[in-house]
Amino acid sequence: MSTVNKSLIAAVVGASLSFVAQVQAENYAITGATVHTMDAAGSFENGTVFIKDGKIEKVIDGQASTDGYTVIDASGKVVTPGLIGALTSLGLEEVSMSAGTVDSRSEARDISQVGAALDVSYAVNPDSSLINISRIEGITSAATSMSRTGQLFGGQGAIITLGDLDVPVIKPRAFVSTSVSGHGADANGGSRASLWVQLETALDEVQAATTQLAGYDKAWHGLLSRSDLKALKPVLDGNVPLLIEANRAADIRQVIGFKQRNPSLNIALINATEAWRVADALAQANIPVILDPESNLPYNFDELGATLENASRLEEAGVMVTIGINTHNIRLAKQHAGNAVANGLSWEQGLAALTINVAKLFGVENTLGSLAPGKRADVVIWSGDPLQVTEAATQVFINGEKIKMESRQSKLRDRYLNLEQPKPMRYVRP
Amino acid sequence: MTTPTMLKSAVAVALSSILLVGCGEKPSTEEQAPLVTIDSNPFPSTYQVIEYPPVLIQNVTILDGIGGKVENGAILMQDGKISALGTNINAPSDAKVIDGKGKWVTPGIIDTHSHLGVYATPETNSHSDGNEMTKPVTAGVWAEHSIWPQDPGFSRALAGGVTTLQILPGSANLVGGRAVTVKNMPNRTIQDMKFPGAPYGMKMACGENPKRVYGEKGGPATRMGNVAGYRQAWADAQDYMENWARYEADHKAGKNPKPPKRDLQLETLAGVLNGDILVHMHCYRADDMGTMMDVMKEFDYKISSFHHAVESYKIADKLAEADVCSSMWADWWGFKMEAYDAIKENIPMVHHAGACAIVHSDSDLGIQRLNQEAAKAWADGKRVGLDITEADAWTWLTSNPAKSLGVFDKTGSLETGKQADVVIWSENPFSTYAQAEHVYIDGALVYDRNAPDTWPVSDFELGQPGEGDAK
Incomplete structure (x- = not known):
């Protein structure tokens, strides 16, 4: 059933697309593939994935009756959970520069003194061309967030689905971000000596205000403004992760100390270029990282220890690694993970860094990140090893729907594949 | 080219002035001053080939960079050159013999588009030397005068198999200045890495960047303003060339003409018009490229390569006809409006139309894995029926860039007599997991992945965290 038909039905019955998807979704059995569940069940060389009512029903080793299911033969292929963009601005940004509003960047307003209150869940646009471009390459959900606020906090990010839902936000206000790197300091007084006092004071105020803010x-x-306090309260309680950008070892040690002083905090690191230098302490503090494993240059004095082996050294120490920092090209997260594997990360953790680890980091592992019964049926069939640059997604399922493997880019390609046309290209409709 | 020094000419001019004043003779009867000529190479290369014994690599899969593939191949490097290529080669007695079972050998990768050294890491303001954003035409500036040879990025690129690269000024200006081609062998001065005998490039830029930078600084503010700017620059260069031609003709006729005032901008532009300098033009949109190919014809010069060229697929036939290369990314897009129509099949579609396709980086990270960029483009092409062999796809990384830089007679393919710029890959370099294990420049082993003690470390990294670490 095409998206268009579904929309018509949705319009006719006055139901939301998500309602239609849940009630009328086709059931699928994906057979014959090497299946990596990224769950306790492990991997099967010849597994079958059953999708029912938009959810993973079960994954079995071998074949079973597929009566009542539309069979998708994936023999010789590889099946994984959909990839989760670990840190993106998907849905917030169409063209980054000189091309209209970019919702991932904001200027300070009085309503939020420290930027914590900013809430991207109002801003996500499911019609952004980036959604289709990313999902046909296996990205089925993502953490999306502000890229620049110029304030102490980077606002409240959301978890979104890249499926055909009118409401793409799965989990609003899913995390809050900040930076204690040189970038963070530059935007907040020009010195870590100021930045950290601001950060500590912010948490102190949240603590103090808990009882005072009745009305x-x-x-x-x-x-802090009241809206900031409201946003930071669940962070202090540990119900919402606080993502902290930190690169140099000294800054990461400060973050570890911060967590020791505030044990309720649920902290994850962003970038963490020199995390390998403090890997054991990070593992002990149970702080996971979102990193770009290809970043191996000293872009500033915070990143002198940059190395392609950051991910593998963290794995060895027992730190949970997630990979996927990008927006327009979040589809390259799998290549990033592949390069981490080329430099020592285990292949299993390379794939986990794109799936289950991301779900755990954001506290959405009950619904996303693995092919476990009851989870959203975000499933990708790959032509081969997804971490190989030459392999690609051949079919993607999101929320149990077999999505159309088409994007603005694939249409441009198809229009121009044959340049010899009797009429101008505008008349060529692929 | 003969190159009497400017000093000598200046003395000659001064002497003739004295004569003129002292004797009061009419110019037509004065003694003829020596012909003033311009030194075309005032910063000559001091690159030195590292001495190294002969190396025979055998039992490997070879992609020769010009479309050939040899299974169970062998290659012999001697005195800095490739001396034999085939399947069964006898090694000289002093040769190092490497049995490369399972490994692949290719020519060293050539990147037509790098800003290493001019936008060095760390990215401090102090190192931001890539864009002379002071006026729209700055043809008189030379990238080599901005390059910091201590940029750690050179060694990272080396570990990715890059042996030659062109370093360009940025794209803020209509004409950004001269680009320089270097061997990836940084040393104490920039001259130490200049590729001997490589022609200069000249950077130009289409589209959004110049109008954004100069829109509120006197213009150009529009694409039509950009084009007027290029054309006026070429017209000025033609005028300048005529002045010099007239001067030289008059001198040859026995007259004593006054030489034209030297103009560094027009000198570089004239270098393009007389064919000595190759144009490399940042251009995203098909219509911008179409316009520039007509400007190229109007002023009778050659655009060696469009860079970025994300819409080359729309006009691949026209690019083939005009014999202009496209230096492209595999999949960058969307960071600005003129990059909105990028598609992943751009490179194979350009190749398929018979035009010259090049994989470039424009990135200190991308340059480290250009083989993967080619691999992605190759696979994306294959999926839409553009069946290109791996051997042909490797032309995007070596021979085509070498041609566009004017160094294909020296490097860019594994052919007897060429400079031995060679990479041994741990496996098929179209795999994510492939590593450049050995990198040879002019026959010398300059990167050995398995010998950490030999890895190059820039001055900047000495004594810092991570010195000599696996990068």
Whole structure:
């Protein structure tokens, strides 16, 4: 059933697409593939994945009756959970520069003194061309977030699906981000000596305000705005992860100390270029990382220890690694992971870094990140090893729907594959 | 080219002035001053080939960079050159013999588009030397005068199998200045890495960048303003060339003409018009490229390669006809409007139309794995029925870039007599997991992945965290 037909039905019955997807989704059995469940069940060389009512029903080793299911023969192929973009601005950004509003960047306003309150869940546009371009390459969901606020915090990010849903946000206000790197310091007083006091003060105020903020009749004389306090309360409670960009070893040690002083915090590191130098302490503090394993240059004095072996050394120490920092080309996360594997990361963790580890980091592992019964049926069939640059997704399922493997880019390609046309290219409709 | 020094000419001019004043003779009867000529190579290469014993690599799969593939192949490097290529080669007695079972050998990768050294890491303001953003035409600046040879990025690129690269000024200006081709062998001065005998390039830029940078600084503010800017620059260069031609003709006729005032901008532009300097033009959109190919005809010069060229697939036939290369990424897109129509099949579609396709980086990370960029493009092409062999796809990384840089007579393919710029890959380099194990430049082993003690370390990295680490 095509998307268009579904939309028509949705319009006719006045139901949302998600409602249609849940109730009328086709059931699928994907057979014959090497299946990596990324779950306790492990991998099967000749597995069958059953998708029912938009969810993973079960994954079995070998064949079983497929009556009542549409069979997708994936013999010789590889099946994995859909990849989760670990840190993107998907849905917030169409063209990065000189081309209209970019919702991932903002200027400071009084309503949020420190930027914590900014909420991208209002801004996600499921019609962005990046959604289709990314999902036909296996990205089925993503963490999406501000890329620049110029403030202490990078706002509240969301977890989104790249499926055909009118409401793409799976989990709003899913995390808050900040930076204690040189970048963070530059934007917040020009020195870590100022930045860290701001960060500590912000948490102190959240702590102090918890009982005072019953209503607007109560006076509040803190530095943070009420909207910031509201956003940071679940962070302090540990219910919402705090993503902290830190690159040099000294900054990462400060983050570890910060967590020791505030044990309730659920902290993950972003970039973490020199994390390998403090890997054991990170493992002990149970702090996972989102990193770009290809970043091996000293872009500044915080990143002198940059190495392609960051991911593998972290794995060895027992730190959970996730991979996938990009927006337009989040589809290259699999190549990034492949290069981490080429430099010592285990292949299993290379794939986990794109799937289950990301789900765990964001606390959505009950619904995303592996092919376990009951989870959203985000499934990718690959032509081969997904970490190989020459292999690609051949069919993607999101929320149990077999998506159309088409994007604005594939249409441009198909229009121009044959340059000899009797009429101008505008008349060529691939 | 003969190159009497400018100093000598200046003395001659001064002497003739004295005579003129002292004797009061009319110019027509004065003694003829020596002909003033311009030194075309004031910063000559001091690159030295490293001495190394002969090396025979055998039992490998060879991609020769010009479309050939040899299974169970062998290659002999001697005195900096490739001395034999085939399947069964006898090694000289002093040769190092490498049995490369399972490994692949290719020519060293050539990147037509790098800003290593001019936008060095660390990315401090102090190292931001790539764009002379002071006026739209800065043909008189030379990238080599900005290159910091201590940029750690050179060694990272080496570990990715890059042996030659062109370093260009940035793309803020209509004419950004001269680009330089270097061997990836940084040393104490920039001259130490200049590729001996390589022609200069000249950077130009289409589209968004110049109009964004100069739109509120006196223009150009539009694409039509850009084009007027290029054309005026070429017209000025033609005028300059005529002035010099007239001067030389008059001198030859026995007159004593005053030489034209030297103009570094027009000198470089004239170098393009007389065929000595190759144009490399940052251009994304098909229509921009179409316009520039007409400007090229109007002023009778050659665009060696469009760079970035994300819409080359739309006009691949026209590019083939005009014999202009496209230096492209595999999949970058969307960071600005003129990059919105990029598609992943651009490179194979350009190749398929018979035009010259090049994989370039424009990135200190991308340059480290250009083989993977080619691999992605190759596989994407294959999936839409563009069946190109791996051996042909490797032309995107070596022979085609060498041609566009004017060094194909020296490097860019594994052919007898060429410079021995060679990479041994741990496996098929179209795999993510392939590593450049050995990199040879002019026959000398300059990177050995398995010998950490020999890895190059820049001055900047000495004594810092991570010195000598696996990078």
